[in-house]
Structure formats: C-alpha cells, structure tokens
Amino acid sequence: MGPATALPVSLIRALRKIVGAENLITRPSELIVYECDGYTLEKETPPAVVFPGSTQDVAAVIRTCREHGVPVLPRGAGTGLAGGATPLHGGVVVSLTRMKKVLELSPADRMVHVQAGVLNLELGSVLGGTYWHFAPDPSSQVACTIGGNIATNAGGPHTLKYGVTVNHILGMTWVTGEGEVLEIGPEVNSAEFDWIGLLTGSEGTLGIATEAWLRLTALPIAHRTFRAMFDRVEDAGSAVSRIIAAGVIPAAMELLDRGILQALEEAFHFGFPQDAEAVLVVELDGMPIALDEHERIVLQLCRDCHAKEILSAASEEERALLWRCRKSAVGAVGRLSTGYFIQDGVVPRSRLPELVRRVARIGQEYGIRIVNVAHAGDGNIHPILLFDERKPDEIRRAMEAGRAILEACIQLGGSITAEHGVGIEKLPLMTELYSGEDLDAMWRIKRVFDPGGVMTPGKVLPPLETAASTISV
The missing domain is CATH 3.30.465.10 (Uridine Diphospho-n-acetylenolpyruvylglucosamine Reductase; domain 3)
Known part of the structure; x- marks a missing residue:
C-alpha cells in the first residue's frame, strides 16, 4: 500500500471551495477506503477524495487539478475488477456516488x-x-x-x-x-x-x-428458464455453441463449474448434485408462442451434449432462485479461499470449449486452483484464481496464470476484456493485442480530450515509448 502524496495547500483550498468541506476527504483514516477497487492486489491511498454534486462541480474540479498538474481519477461504487479505480500517481479521486438523482x-x-x-x-x-x-x-x-x-x-x-x-x-x-x-x-x-x-x-x-x-x-412478456447439469464443462460449452448455431438467441446462457457449485452449496444449500462438473443456466424470453419451439430446441441440444439432468423453473419463484444461484456465485468464493481475483477474457463462442480446457491446463501448470463462471453465450469467461494472500509466491503464480489465460484468449481470436476493462491489471497485454499504430491512434484520441494528460494516468494505454516500440519498421 503506497502512502498518500501530499497535495498543494492551494489545491486543497480550491477543492474545498468548489464542493464544500463536507464533500472533501483528506484524513488518512478515511482515505484508506479508496485505496483500490475490487482488484485488491495493487493499492495506493489517494491524497484526497471529492464528492461533487453536479456536472459544474466536476468540471471545476478537473480544471483546478489541471492547473496544479495533479491527476484526476473518477470512481463509481468501486466494484471494478481491473484496478481502474486504484489511485495511482497521487491523484485526486472524484467520487460520483452523491450524484444519484x-x-x-x-x-x-x-x-x-x-x-x-x-x-x-x-x-x-x-x-x-x-x-x-x-x-x-x-x-x-x-x-x-x-x-x-x-x-x-x-x-x-x-x-x-x-x-x-x-x-x-x-x-x-x-x-x-x-x-x-x-x-x-x-x-x-x-x-x-x-x-x-x-x-x-x-x-x-x-x-x-x-x-x-x-x-x-x-419487459419480456414471458420467460422460460432452465438449469442443465453436465459431467464435463466442455459439454456445457458445446451446448452453448450449438444453441446459437441453431438460430436460437436466449436472453442469457450462464456457465458455472464444479468449484463454484461447491462454494454455492456450502454457502446457500441450493441442492446441487455433488458430482456435477458444470451447470448451464439458460433463459429464453419473448412471446409465449415463440418460446415453445425455442424451448424444444434448447432442451434437445442440451441432451445431445450429454446433459444428465435438466430442471425447468415452474414459477417466478423458481426462476428467481436459479438466478440467485448465478448472482451469488462470486460472493460465495470466499468459502474456497482467503484470496482471489476474477479474470475477464472473451473468445468467439465456438472456441469456448477449447478455452475452458486451456484454463484447466494453466491452473495445473502454475499450481493454482481456478474455478469458473461465464457469460457463456457471448464467449465471456470469468476464471476465478484462488490463492492464499499471506503467501507471496502463490500471489505471483496466480498473476502469471491470469496473464496466461488472457494470452490464450488472444491466441483463440478473442480479447483481454469483455466488460471489466483494462485498468492496470491488463495494461501489459495491450501491446500484445494491438499494434503500435493502433496504440498511437488511441493516444492521439486521448490528447484531443485530455491534452494535459491529467485523466487517469497509468491506466488502459501503455506508455508512449512502450507503444512505439511495437511498431514494425
């Protein structure tokens, strides 16, 4: 955890004038809450946090910080998982949580x-x-x-x-x-x-x-929600691809592997069979007359992919319970490990079964336990890498395994993030995903909107010299 960098007294006074003393935090005991977001492996305490109440406040804060040469870091609820809200470089955190009208x-x-x-x-x-x-x-x-x-x-x-x-x-x-x-x-x-x-x-x-x-x-008029059990994660991934190929676009298709199922069962006692290797939650929505045929196709394809048990939600209460299982998945991981971080990669959905196999091999290679949840319908996988945060070697191996997973996503024609962002965690991989010319174009756009370079430095875009070194001559 890095110490807060002192800000000029003139800047603190100006910020207090803009947002009011009640909307400015500078005490170390209060600032520690803002040292990171959901990505907890890198932390730095900011020197100040401001809570603007309007767009005009935000604009004034940015102009004032720019005049003082101090970075600005926007922050929402801090639920991000890539370090996007980690306050590097002694910047002022601009928290928008009080702008909630x-x-x-x-x-x-x-x-x-x-x-x-x-x-x-x-x-x-x-x-x-x-x-x-x-x-x-x-x-x-x-x-x-x-x-x-x-x-x-x-x-x-x-x-x-x-x-x-x-x-x-x-x-x-x-x-x-x-x-x-x-x-x-x-x-x-x-x-x-x-x-x-x-x-x-x-x-x-x-x-x-x-x-x-x-x-x-x-709002959809009707829903059909199913839970299909599989003996192999690869079979569940194959079912996803085959359902889409059949011309059926479910509202959602979510994949949970055995590790996550174990955690959910320990925490909430949902009644999952202990020998299931994977669960696929599929939801259809739309007009009831169309859902009948889509339901038939989905259930048949799950059976063709060796689903050993399929449950259909018979009521809105049962549907809510199925979604509670999925929404509670990450929160239950604490039952498995004292520390973890969630990776976010995406591949063409037809490559999802191969990616699942690679993730398993990577876990074995680095000696790291990995459990999986995924927005499987669009190829977005969220491997959760477990480690003991008291053991630096385990943290190192988990980080290396996470990078290997993202490299596999790139090799399979995918990307290093689908929804969590690049932040600081995935920053080193930007030069593997994009050419120097691509990164230079991104920097040119940044200069248009942020010519002073005060907005969120050290995130998303690698340093210019690093980007330039990837340009082939």
Whole structure:
C-alpha cells in the first residue's frame, strides 16, 4: 500500500471551495477506503477524495487539478475488477456516488435521464410498475453505478440478447480532461459521429460521464428458464455453441463449474448434485408462442451434449432462485479461499470449449486452483484464481496464470476484456493485442480530450515509448 502524496495547500483550498468541506476527504483514516477497487492486489491511498454534486462541480474540479498538474481519477461504487479505480500517481479521486438523482423518466420516449451515481438496482426500483427496464444487468448491479457501467462498457448475464451498456445509451453529459462540458444527444437516430461509442468504455482516460440518457427496453412478456447439469464443462460449452448455431438467441446462457457449485452449496444449500462438473443456466424470453419451439430446441441440444439432468423453473419463484444461484456465485468464493481475483477474457463462442480446457491446463501448470463462471453465450469467461494472500509466491503464480489465460484468449481470436476493462491489471497485454499504430491512434484520441494528460494516468494505454516500440519498421 503506497502512502498518500501530499497535495498543494492551494489545491486543497480550491477543492474545498468548489464542493464544500463536507464533500472533501483528506484524513488518512478515511482515505484508506479508496485505496483500490475490487482488484485488491495493487493499492495506493489517494491524497484526497471529492464528492461533487453536479456536472459544474466536476468540471471545476478537473480544471483546478489541471492547473496544479495533479491527476484526476473518477470512481463509481468501486466494484471494478481491473484496478481502474486504484489511485495511482497521487491523484485526486472524484467520487460520483452523491450524484444519484433520477432527473427525468419518460416511458413514452423510452428514455430515462440519470446522474452517474445512480445504482443499477435503484434504477430498477424507479422503473418498477412500468412496462420498461434498463437491460444491462452486471452481476454487481446491487452496488454498481451507471457511471461505472459507462466507464467499462459493462455487460452482464443478459448481454447475449440485449447488448452491453453502449447499446443502451442515447446521450451523455461528458466532462473532458480540460474541464469542458459536452452535451451529447439524446439521439434516437443520429447522423453525427458516434461520440457515445467512442467515449463509452474509455475507463476515465477521456473524461467523466456525469449524466446519461438511457434507452429503456420493454419487459419480456414471458420467460422460460432452465438449469442443465453436465459431467464435463466442455459439454456445457458445446451446448452453448450449438444453441446459437441453431438460430436460437436466449436472453442469457450462464456457465458455472464444479468449484463454484461447491462454494454455492456450502454457502446457500441450493441442492446441487455433488458430482456435477458444470451447470448451464439458460433463459429464453419473448412471446409465449415463440418460446415453445425455442424451448424444444434448447432442451434437445442440451441432451445431445450429454446433459444428465435438466430442471425447468415452474414459477417466478423458481426462476428467481436459479438466478440467485448465478448472482451469488462470486460472493460465495470466499468459502474456497482467503484470496482471489476474477479474470475477464472473451473468445468467439465456438472456441469456448477449447478455452475452458486451456484454463484447466494453466491452473495445473502454475499450481493454482481456478474455478469458473461465464457469460457463456457471448464467449465471456470469468476464471476465478484462488490463492492464499499471506503467501507471496502463490500471489505471483496466480498473476502469471491470469496473464496466461488472457494470452490464450488472444491466441483463440478473442480479447483481454469483455466488460471489466483494462485498468492496470491488463495494461501489459495491450501491446500484445494491438499494434503500435493502433496504440498511437488511441493516444492521439486521448490528447484531443485530455491534452494535459491529467485523466487517469497509468491506466488502459501503455506508455508512449512502450507503444512505439511495437511498431514494425
């Protein structure tokens, strides 16, 4: 854990004037809470945390920090898993958690206007009683914020059918690294450049989203939810590919392996068979008349892939229980190990069975126990690497195994992240995924939005000299 770097007294005074003394933290005992996000293997205590209440506050904070040459790091709920909110380089953390107003709800226009600190779960409550919902549902949705979703372009179990965060943003209020406020949209159909596509997923490197216009999606009329048990993880992966190839697009297909099932059983007693190697949770939604045929196809393909038991949710309560199993998976891992970190890679779904085999081999090679959950429908796997955090050698081997998994994703035609972001954890692999020319283009874009280089330094983009060294001459 690094010590907090002292800030100029003039900067502290200016920040206090902007946000008020009650919205500024500088005491070490309070700052320690902000030393990392969900990626706990690297920590650094920030010198200050500010809690702006408006877009104007955010813009003023950025301009003031820029004038003092001090980095700025945006933070939502801190549920990120790649170190995106780890406060490197002595920067000021800008926490948006007090900007949590729902500004306007317009079901007739299929829109809702929110501040960045609104929780996914709170938004769901606001939309209760309407015919609409906000489709992205990260597994951390009880705690994560809309701003954090935008920063990493978060997904979730229902990404397969409904898409990731960027597919549900119609407009944003964006503050650049110069403290300039941009009003983008809301636009249902736009002939302009895709600014939303560019900014979403930029992890704080191009600025901060302070407000967003979100697209609302109609609630499905009916659901069919199944739990299929398999003796081999590879068979479950094959079922995923075959279901998609058959022209059926479920709302979600989630994979849990034996290790996760063990943890869930110990924690919650869901009644999983102890000899099951994998569970596939499949959910269909839509019009009941169409679901009958899709259900038949899904169940038959699971049987063809050697599913030994298939349970269908007969009620909304049983459906909720199946989803509770999946949503509780990561939280139950503490039953297995004193320390762990969650990897995030993605491959073409047809390569998922091969990736699962490689993950098992990597665990054996590095002597690290790995359990798996996955948004299997879109090839997004989340291996969870277990270690004893009191043993530095185990931490080192876990980190090396995590890198080997991401290298396997690249080799199989995938990427190093699907929804968790690059942050600091995956930064060294950017030069393996992208050419020097690609990275140079990204740096050029960053300079447009952040010419002073104050926004989230040390994250996402490797140093310029490293990027330049990958250019082939």
